[in-house]
Amino acid sequence: MNSPKLRIKSLHKSFGAGARRTEVLRDINLDLADNEFVSLVGTSGCGKSTLLSIVAGLQDFDSGELDIDGSPIMKPGLDRGVVFQSYTLLPWLTAQQNIEFALKAAGHDRATCRRIALEHLDLVKLPHSANLYPSELSGGMKQRVAIARALSYRPKMLLMDEPFGALDALTRHQMQELLTQIWEEHRLTVLFVTHDVEEAVYLSDRIVVMGIGPGRIMRTFDVDIERPRREEVMESAAFMDLQRNVHKAIREASRRPEMA
Amino acid sequence: MPDEPAGKASPSDTATGQAMRRRRSSGIGAPIARSRFLIIAVAVFAGLGLAWWAATGLDLVKPIFLPSPASVATQLGKLWADGTLLTDLEASIYRISVGFLIASVLAIPIGVLIGSFRTWEAAIEPLVDFIRYMPVVAFVPLSILWAGTSDVQKFLIIFIGTFFQQVLMIMDNVKRVPADFVGLGRTLGLPDRKILTRIVVPSAMPGIWDTLRISLGWAWTWLVLAELVAATSGLGYRITVSQRYFQTNTIIGYILLLGILGLITDQVMKALGKVLFRQDSRS
Ligand SMILES: Nc1ncnc2c1ncn2[C@@H]1O[C@H](COP(=O)(O)OP(=O)(O)OP(=O)(O)O)[C@@H](O)[C@H]1O
Numbered sequence: 446m447n448s449p450k451l452r453i454k455s456l457h458k459s460f461g462a463g464a465r466r467t468e469v470l471r472d473i474n475l476d477l478a479d480n481e482f483v484s485l486v487g488t489s490g491c492g493k494s495t496l497l498s499i500v501a502g503l504q505d506f507d508s509g510e511l512d513i514d515g516s517p518i519m520k521p522g523l524d525r526g527v528v529f530q531s532y533t534l535l536p537w538l539t540a541q542q543n544i545e546f547a548l549k550a551a552g553h554d555r556a557t558c559r560r561i562a563l564e565h566l567d568l569v570k571l572p573h574s575a576n577l578y579p580s581e582l583s584g585g586m587k588q589r590v591a592i593a594r595a596l597s598y599r600p601k602m603l604l605m606d607e608p609f610g611a612l613d614a615l616t617r618h619q620m621q622e623l624l625t626q627i628w629e630e631h632r633l634t635v636l637f638v639t640h641d642v643e644e645a646v647y648l649s650d651r652i653v654v655m656g657i658g659p660g661r662i663m664r665t666f667d668v669d670i671e672r673p674r675r676e677e678v679m680e681s682a683a684f685m686d687l688q689r690n691v692h693k694a695i696r697e698a699s700r701r702p703e704m705a
Numbered sequence: 706m707p708d709e710p711a712g713k714a715s716p717s718d719t720a721t722g723q724a725m726r727r728r729r730s731s732g733i734g735a736p737i738a739r740s741r742f743l744i745i746a747v748a749v750f751a752g753l754g755l756a757w758w759a760a761t762g763l764d765l766v767k768p769i770f771l772p773s774p775a776s777v778a779t780q781l782g783k784l785w786a787d788g789t790l791l792t793d794l795e796a797s798i799y800r801i802s803v804g805f806l807i808a809s810v811l812a813i814p815i816g817v818l819i820g821s822f823r824t825w826e827a828a829i830e831p832l833v834d835f836i837r838y839m840p841v842v843a844f845v846p847l848s849i850l851w852a853g854t855s856d857v858q859k860f861l862i863i864f865i866g867t868f869f870q871q872v873l874m875i876m877d878n879v880k881r882v883p884a885d886f887v888g889l890g891r892t893l894g895l896p897d898r899k900i901l902t903r904i905v906v907p908s909a910m911p912g913i914w915d916t917l918r919i920s921l922g923w924a925w926t927w928l929v930l931a932e933l934v935a936a937t938s939g940l941g942y943r944i945t946v947s948q949r950y951f952q953t954n955t956i957i958g959y960i961l962l963l964g965i966l967g968l969i970t971d972q973v974m975k976a977l978g979k980v981l982f983r984q985d986s987r988s
């Protein structure tokens with residue numbers, strides 16, 4: 446294996462100070478290879494979002510090392526695209542303009558912005574919604590635009606925090622399918638947070654189970670299910686087995702709080 | 706719904722039960738037709754007007770306390786014809802425009818600043834909060850000492866009455882911008898200045914507009930207050946002068962006029978807001 450895309454080494458993080466100080470992440474070690482799709486799962490409050498936003502550069506950490514392609518992460522930047530759980534399309538811009546907003550920030554000229562934005566709306570299968578405002582889009586469509594926006598400026602990595610968490614089951618399936626397709630075609634490095642184990646197994650190369658009190662990595666599972674994956678794979682014995690094991694691991698991980 | 710009050714509704718009942726429930730339009734938050742809303746609103750106005758007309762027509766009150774609607778209308782017509790009303794209107798509208806504009810132009814950047822940066826909030830918010838609780842009325846003598854009975858004194862009172870409230874409300878509008886919007890700006894590598902101008906301000910703008918609309922309503926009150934005590938023209942001034950000559954009809958006419966002006970500005974601001982921010986119907 447060549448050098449990792451993302452390297453997290455002995456990372457610690459706590460909130461507050463003095464008596465109110467609480468340790469949220471303890472000794473996190475995690476490498477993501479180039480083009481690898483890794484999911485973070487674990488019980489609520491174990492620090493998944495915190496870890497993701499640290500990688501995004503939106504939050505500081507206490508100690509440890511964090512680098513992308515060998516250079517340390519100091520602040521947020523265009524090398525990491527982020528898709529938030531909440532809908533973060535700017536309501537006064539159309540779908541197309543929302544994507545162009547990001548491209549403009551990345552320094553592209555007007556014509557290029559327009560071309561890339563339209564290409565990416567095609568990619569997420571929304572070619573006819575370019576001129577619609579977020580209030581005119583469904584939740585799934587909004588997240589598709591958000592994904593298009595995060596992909597449009599070609600970040601080295603995609604960071605996603607429960608991007609499909611607010612969607613209904615059917616829409617969520619469609620989004621998962623779309624994301625696997627995009628991932629299989631474009632080969633991205635993805636760090637993905639989810640509560641949905643089935644989703645994690647379906648999408649990932651590797652699943653990282655985090656435990657609570659303080660948050661740390663308890664186990665990792667390699668997902669040896671061959672690609673391309675289509676929905677039928679969810680019925681297979683291997684898929685179901687893995688899903689069961691991950692569930693069990695999450696339960697165990699959250700049953701052991703306050704142990705060093 | 707688990708709590709059907711003692712309802713042993715058989716399956717065949719439920720359809721009619723639902724239809725009945727649908728017809729009822731008095732529950733909390735139950736919608737009513739726009740036409741119905743209008744009819745009720747107009748009926749209340751008409752009812753009050755009728756009561757006024759009846760009370761004066763039947764000589765239940767002396768005209769010096771409450772003149773008849775006709776007398777008020779004639780008086781307003783007369784003042785319009787001889788140009789007094791127009792002069793008063795011009796003076797007042799000029800004062801409220803300038804005073805309100807100065808307050809708003811200063812309040813917006815300061816509100817945005819203290820809504821975004823904790824250091825600025827620490828420096829300014831407690832101070833503004835303190836001043837806000839000083840009664841505006843108590844500043845009137847001071848404002849006369851400082852600025853006499855000039856227009857500047859009116860600007861000052863309008864400013865004191867609206868600016869400090871505006872700052873705090875705009876700060877609130879800005880704080881309500883979703884944290885992830887700012888996060889988005891940062892992940893795009895935008896500097897703080899651009900995050901403020903391209904994300905925070907546009908995002909807070911519908912709220913800020915509402916703040917302006919509400920504070921413009923108050924500005925009318927402060928304007929009239931300033932004109933009542935120290936002026937040689939304007940709507941408030943005319944009301945004071947009329948009191949001296951027992952012209953109750955002018956007073957009531959002007960008070961009604963002020964109400965109508967307030968209502969009109971409010972409606973215009975609302976309509977403008979709807980046009981300006983029609984995409985922001987957050988749902
Ligand atoms: N700004 C903050 N200040 C103090 N504590 C915080 C802050 N943000 C998060 N925490 C704490 O850190 C812990 C981890 O939070 P985090 O949001 O990362 O969990 P999570 O794994 O994403 O949970 P969920 O699955 O519910 O989203 C929680 O106990 C939370 O209370």
Ligand SMILES: [Mg+2]
Binds near residue numbers: 493494495
């Ligand atoms: Mg979370």
